Amino acid sequence: MFNIEIFDIKLDTDFIGRHFVYIDEVDSTNLFLLNKANKFNTNGTVILAEKQSKGRGRNEKVWYSAKDQNLTFSILINSKKYLSNNLNLINFCSSLSVALAIENLYQLKTSLKWPNDVLVSQKKVAGILLESISQGSKIEKLVIGIGININQTSFQGNFSIQPTSVRLELNGRPAERERVLAEILNIFEEHLIKLENNSAGILQDWKEKCRMIGEKITVTDGENTKYGIFEDVDDEGFLLLKSKGKIEKIHFGEVSLR
C-alpha cells in the first residue's frame, strides 16, 4: 500500500503533485488525465494508480506493471507558461528527473536512451509517454506518463530491451515508492522551471547521461531501419544520425546499439 503521508512529507514542490490523486485501478493514468469528463484541470496534478488495465507504452505497445509494486503515474501540465516550451525538452526533463532521483536515493548509476528511456546496467528501469490534446495548433493539455519498475522482481514477455527494477539492481533490497515519487516530482519541478531560462543546461545534463552519443546505432521506426553514428541531439531534442557522411534528423524511432 502506498503511504500518502510519507509521500507528502517528502514532497517539496510548489505545484507539481500538490493536487494528488491516488487510485487503486484505472485503464491508464494518461487516459484518465486526458479525458475531459474527469475534469482535472489543476496544473501539476499527479495521478498514481496501483494497477493499470490498459497501460500505454510508446509505439502502441502495452505497459505491463505488477500491482502495488511499482510506480505508474501521470503529471498534468496545462499552464501556457510551461506549454510554450519545446515538448522534446519537457520529455528530457522527465527522464532526467527519474534518473537523478534513482541516483540520489539509491546510488545506482543510470543512463538515458533517446528519446526517453531510463536505464540501469543497460537495462530499462523506466519508460515515459507524453500525450497531449490540442486545439488547432495549440497544445491545451500535456500529460507526462511515467512507468518505473521499483519492486517487481520478474518480468514476462519479449522485450526489445531487457527490463529491470530498482529492487533487482539493489540485489533484492526493496525500494520505497513514496520517497522515489516525491524525489522525482521535486526534481521535475526544478527542471521545468529551469527550462524557461536555461534550456541549454537541461539539454547538456541530458546529453551527459546519454551514453550512446558517438556510438554506432540502429534506428527502427516500424518497418524502416536506419544505421549510422549517433552524432548528437540538436537544440530541439531530435537525434542527429550520421550515415555516409550526411546528417539526418530523426524524429521518432527505437534506438539500439550495434
Ligand code: BTN
Ligand atoms: C514506454 O513505452 O517506454 C513508455 C511507457 C509509459 C508507461 C506509463 S505508466 C503511467 C502512464 N500511463 C500509461 O498508460 N502509460 C504511462
